[in-house]
Amino acid sequence: MALIEFEHVFKRYAGSTSAAVDDLNLHIETGEFLTLLGPSGSGKTTTLMLLAGFEAPSSGAIRLDGKAIESLPPHHRNMGVVFQSYSLFPHMTVAENVGFPLSVRKVPPSQITDKVTAALAKVHLENFTHRKPNQLSGGQQQRVALARALVFEPRLVLMDEPLSALDKKLREEMQLEIRRLHRELGVTMVFVTHDQSEAMTLSDRVAVFNQGRIEQLASPQELYDSPANPFVANFLGDNNMINCTLEPGPDAGSGAQTAGVKTSGGQTLQARISAATTGAESSAVRLCVRPEFLQVAAQRTALTTPNCIDGTLIDLIHQGDHWRLVARLGGVGTNQASELPQWFAKISPGALPGGLVVGQNLCLGFRPEDAWIF
Ligand SMILES: Nc1ncnc2c1ncn2[C@@H]1O[C@H](COP(=O)(O)OP(=O)(O)O)[C@@H](O)[C@H]1O
Ligand SMILES: [Mg+2]
Numbered sequence: 001m002a003l004i005e006f007e008h009v010f011k012r013y014a015g016s017t018s019a020a021v022d023d024l025n026l027h028i029e030t031g032e033f034l035t036l037l038g039p040s041g042s043g044k045t046t047t048l049m050l051l052a053g054f055e056a057p058s059s060g061a062i063r064l065d066g067k068a069i070e071s072l073p074p075h076h077r078n079m080g081v082v083f084q085s086y087s088l089f090p091h092m093t094v095a096e097n098v099g100f101p102l103s104v105r106k107v108p109p110s111q112i113t114d115k116v117t118a119a120l121a122k123v124h125l126e127n128f129t130h131r132k133p134n135q136l137s138g139g140q141q142q143r144v145a146l147a148r149a150l151v152f153e154p155r156l157v158l159m160d161e162p163l164s165a166l167d168k169k170l171r172e173e174m175q176l177e178i179r180r181l182h183r184e185l186g187v188t189m190v191f192v193t194h195d196q197s198e199a200m201t202l203s204d205r206v207a208v209f210n211q212g213r214i215e216q217l218a219s220p221q222e223l224y225d226s227p228a229n230p231f232v233a234n235f236l237g238d239n240n241m242i243n244c245t246l247e248p249g250p251d252a253g254s255g256a257q258t259a260g261v262k263t264s265g266g267q268t269l270q271a272r273i274s275a276a277t278t279g280a281e282s283s284a285v286r287l288c289v290r291p292e293f294l295q296v297a298a299q300r301t302a303l304t305t306p307n308c309i310d311g312t313l314i315d316l317i318h319q320g321d322h323w324r325l326v327a328r329l330g331g332v333g334t335n336q337a338s339e340l341p342q343w344f345a346k347i348s349p350g351a352l353p354g355g356l357v358v359g360q361n362l363c364l365g366f367r368p369e370d371a372w373i374f
Helices: 044-052 094-104 109-122 138-150 168-185 196-202 220-225 230-235
Strands: 004-011 021-028 033-037 059-064 079-082 156-160 188-193 205-210 213-218 240-246 258-263 268-273 284-289 295-297 307-318 323-329 342-347 361-366 371-373
Touching: 004 044, 021 044, 021 213, 033 044, 033 196, 044 079, 044 156, 044 188, 079 138, 094 109, 094 138, 109 138, 109 168, 138 156, 138 168, 168 188, 168 196, 188 196, 196 220, 205 220, 205 230, 213 220, 213 230, 230 284, 240 342, 268 284, 268 307, 295 342, 307 342, 323 361
Parallel strands: 033 188, 033 205, 079 156, 156 188, 268 371
Antiparallel strands: 004 021, 004 059, 205 213, 240 258, 240 284, 258 268, 284 371, 295 361, 307 323, 307 361, 323 342
16 A cells, blocks of 8 residues: 555645646655656645645545545644755754754653754764754755654655755755665655756656646656656756657557658658657657757768758857757758757767868757657
8 A cells, every 4th residue: 555645636725726736646655755846836845735734635635554634734644844945943953953843742851862863863963963053054954954854753754845945066965865864764755846857866756747737757767768748858858859740650559669750841750659649640749859869960871870850050069078069950841040940969079070060061860769759
């Protein structure tokens, strides 16, 4: 049995016309690290608040260990919560902040000291017990918030963008720290972020949110390698797209893995069929290729890939570990240059053809197995 089950959960805030959470169905397994990933306003925080009990669903069921919890108040749910802003009590010391959930739960003071010391040791802050929050860095304050969420040994730890106020280097350090804690403590964690790389670093599974719904729920690798639709393909990693029509091909059920599409400029390309590929011939589809899967060459004959699409080089940028090539696709059926789609390629320094100049014609190549039809 899943630890948590959301079944057909809707949340409509008073005075709002659309649902913040729209028919959510989600199972959270014991011990997993689950991330809710999505753009701002997609319903991530609302989902977390429903789980913590700070908001009530408009309809639907939320179960913990198979038992309905919609009417259970937050402090009876045994969940630790860490918010984006540090939300420490400014007048309390670190030790008092971390001990607070225990005093609220009427734990005897003699046990509180030991539990607080143990929780602070988990986040490497055992020497900071007497400091006040304003005597700590942002990263240290978030560690205190984490210790406070862990101190009563909750079943679940919920975190809402806890690292977003930190600078990049500290954020990456804290990500590794949270990974370590999850591994060592084995506690179930539900983490909210809009940062795809953070989600990929931390998670066993990621639920990609869009407009109050889950677009796809899978491991980071599966989301990246087999996105269910263009939204997921665009939200995780970079993506190039072009509108095409589906070519006549093998019948459904023939086991074919790829199909042909035609660009409006008449070029034919082969790509993988996804579950979301529209079946009918001549139907409008989109072809998507990640920039790291593109090869570039001045001449088609220099490419090793079956697919090739023509373009004009419009920019070439050195980005340290790779080159970013920007190309405007040619021959795709519109006369206005500004409307032609632009693609970009990430090329490792060793694979960049010599002598490229902005304005020249270019071939962009890719393997059918590296592109998707949606
Ligand atoms: N307290 C509230 N009252 C009314 N609308 C809200 C409230 N909180 C969030 N919303 C709306 O619900 C939607 C989802 O918000 P939220 O769950 O905060 O998204 P996220 O955390 O993904 O940014 C948004 O359209 C937001 O404006
Ligand atoms: Mg939010």
